[in-house]
Amino acid sequence: MKGIVEQALACRDASSTVAALDGDARRRLLHAMADAIVAASTDIRAANSLDTEAAQARGIATAMLDRLRLDDTRIQAMAQGVRDVATLPDPVGVVTRREIRPNGIVVERVRVPLGTIAMIYEARPNVTADAAALCLMAGNGVVLRGGSEAAHSNAAIARAIATALEANGVPGAAVSVVEDLSRDAMVQLLQLTDVIDLAIPRGGEGLIRFVAEHARVPVIKHYKGVCHLYVDSAADLDLALRLLVDGKASRPGVCNALETLLVHADVAAQFLPRAVAALSQVEWRGCDRSRAIATMASATEEDYAAEFLDLIIAVRVVDSLDDTIAHIRRFGSDHTEVIATRNAATADRFVAALRSAVVMVNASSRFSDGGELGLGAEIGISTTRLHAYGPMGAESLTIERFVVRGEGQVRHPVA
Structure with missing residues (x-):
């Protein structure tokens, strides 16, 4: 088993090969990866069965088990995600700004690869393919440290990817899956300041806080997704109900699922009984005003700050948009907020007042x-205000640098 430093150094060296490829070559590489994943689907399913059986035996939570499970549909979707990344505009070498200074030098801002990314994640083996595709499309190498619960799945996907890389002249170490899954090895990885350029944790709040507390390299953080739907007094209630059902029940164990419903007092008596009936499988926890309208359990302050990741929702009746904004500022996690309203001015004020990474107007939170x-x-969703904010794609894995072109200009003329 390779040591973590050895793996990281090999990935850094291989990343230079990736950075030297032109955009067309990187696209061909990604298509080859997608084909290899599909070709290895039998092996991937078998490996995933080992992981899911072990997880069930340990009594893993339903939401995490859903994230862990792979079937033919999800494997095909994983491969299609890699192909989708290959169709995107090449982010490397893009000149984002160009100006000529008074002294005649030409100043350009040009996107270049970040270098070597450390991706640390739990339970979701599809992240192995997504992260590899996005990092390679942006000219980077990636060290992938998945959770032990998905070790067999991640290894099977990585083997398929390595086959495609090596067949296209790229060292397999450009996508390096960590073999030592101990916490000590993770901490060692997070402190390789001369090797790792950025760490991206993706998983539960505990994992992300562990990474943030132990890292010496820059970290993109996303602690949790406490996503809100506000049903305004001017909302189309049929539309609002569709947003609620899709946002809460379509896949409750993901970070863009709704966790809290805020309803304006003027429409609460009309909307809440319909909402509770439409989501009868959901456990409702509400304020006193909500409970006076529909049958539900009593909500606590902790419920309003909770990321349930389950068929549970907190609800509060509010008297105004100001009350809504105050609630979200207090309990939100800067992830995704949704407003249902036909009043454009109200929608604009909602958008302007909140600083969350994604704000939706009359659209489901599941689009985040x-x-x-x-x-x-996406390689993750950033709620950290660094160079990237919100869902992160290939462009977010590049950084701008200055390229200056001159004709012998000097700042201080020589006498």
């Missing part, structure tokens, strides 16, 4: 996803 927002796939 890199693939749905045109990124092909």
